[in-house]
Amino acid sequence: MQGLVIRGPERQEGRDGQTGQRRSVLGTPERSAHGSSERASWASGARTRREGVNGARASAGELGPRGPDGSWRLADVHQAIIDCEACPRLRRYCAGIARAKRRAYRDEIYWGRPVPGFGDPRARLLLIGLAPAAHGANRTGRVFTGDGIGGSGDFLMGALHRAGFANKPTSRTPSDGLTLRDAFIAAAVRCAPPDNKPSPQEITRCLPHLDAEMNCLPEVRVVVALGKIAFDAYLQLVKGHGGHGGHGDRRGVSLRPRPLFGHGVVHHLPNGQTLIGCYHPSRQNTNTGTLTAKMMDDVFKGARACLDPPSAGLVR
Numbered sequence: 001m002q003g004l005v006i007r008g009p010e011r012q013e014g015r016d017g018q019t020g021q022r023r024s025v026l027g028t029p030e031r032s033a034h035g036s037s038e039r040a041s042w043a044s045g046a047r048t049r050r051e052g053v054n055g056a057r058a059s060a061g062e063l064g065p066r067g068p069d070g071s072w073r074l075a076d077v078h079q080a081i082i083d084c085e086a087c088p089r090l091r092r093y094c095a096g097i098a099r100a101k102r103r104a105y106r107d108e109i110y111w112g113r114p115v116p117g118f119g120d121p122r123a124r125l126l127l128i129g130l131a132p133a134a135h136g137a138n139r140t141g142r143v144f145t146g147d148g149i150g151g152s153g154d155f156l157m158g159a160l161h162r163a164g165f166a167n168k169p170t171s172r173t174p175s176d177g178l179t180l181r182d183a184f185i186a187a188a189v190r191c192a193p194p195d196n197k198p199s200p201q202e203i204t205r206c207l208p209h210l211d212a213e214m215n216c217l218p219e220v221r222v223v224v225a226l227g228k229i230a231f232d233a234y235l236q237l238v239k240g241h242g243g244h245g246g247h248g249d250r251r252g253v254s255l256r257p258r259p260l261f262g263h264g265v266v267h268h269l270p271n272g273q274t275l276i277g278c279y280h281p282s283r284q285n286t287n288t289g290t291l292t293a294k295m296m297d298d299v300f301k302g303a304r305a306c307l308d309p310p311s312a313g314l315v316r
């Protein structure tokens with residue numbers, strides 16, 4: 001695999017005889033330690049508020065009728081996310097931030113709602129982040145958007161652009177023309193949490209949204225988890241039972257031994273998906289050198305090599 005470097009204790013890339021998992025390490029970590037066609041439908045629903053029965057907001061799992069193939073439409077899934085009120089603590093926090101605003105954005109109307117995923121519905125690469133930033137996606141309504149110049153959105157989009165998954169290297173506003181190709185960005189939690197720390201209960205409560213979104217992304221082959229919380233949320237999801245049952249349903253996956261999070265560590269899972277760990281591109285990590293541009297490039301080179309092995313000659 002191009003860009004694949006096997007290092008240290010992970011030197012033995014091999015398939016576990018019982019679980020079918022394979023593990024390897026990408027690159028050389030320097031320290032241990034809504035695009036395309038979907039964007040239009042997302043944007044059209046972004047400023048609406050759909051009331052549920054008796055005026056109650058829709059919550060996680062209330063998704064309306066399925067399509068002919070048994071799955072929900074991505075637009076319906078996103079509307080259910082936007083309407084969700086299942087976590088009172090997070091909803092209060094997001095609404096409070098949207099009212100108070102940061103001085104630099106005082107003339108803007110904050111989104112202040114749960115944030116759906118963004119990208120190419122035919123994506124083979126899925127990125128899972130932690131949660132919207134209080135003055136980033138909670139302000140703009142698009143994941144990894146509006147975190148400021150050189151913030152996490154720009155850092156991530158720069159890497160995706162260099163790897164050919166994004167048409168530009170920045171992510172500033174929902175109308176900035178950014179589109180993703182063959183990639184989709186979701187999050188473990190859809191509401192900005194205080195101190196960027198959702199509770200375990202809030203993560204679990206929000207998983208049905210990721211589940212439903214993944215069921216609308218049947219082509220996903222590689223999952224890049226941005227941080228340990230996203231990594232663990234994905235594992236919790238694929239391990240669990242009772243998914244939404246769409247054509248992308250790959251639940252009930254055996255995870256023994258349990259895959260461990262590490263930057264650049266690759267796990268080939270029995271469900272056919274490859275899970276790659278990546279440090280979260282927060283300023284805390286990028287400003288301290290915990291995560292460098294090269295380290296992130298190595299992750300996406302590895303993802304690209306998994307999707308399009310040189311010998312396969314695939315062109316998308």
Ligand code: SF4
Nearest residue numbers: 084086087114191206
């Ligand atoms: S965090 Fe998720 S489950 Fe909780 S209110 Fe927000 S969208 Fe709903």
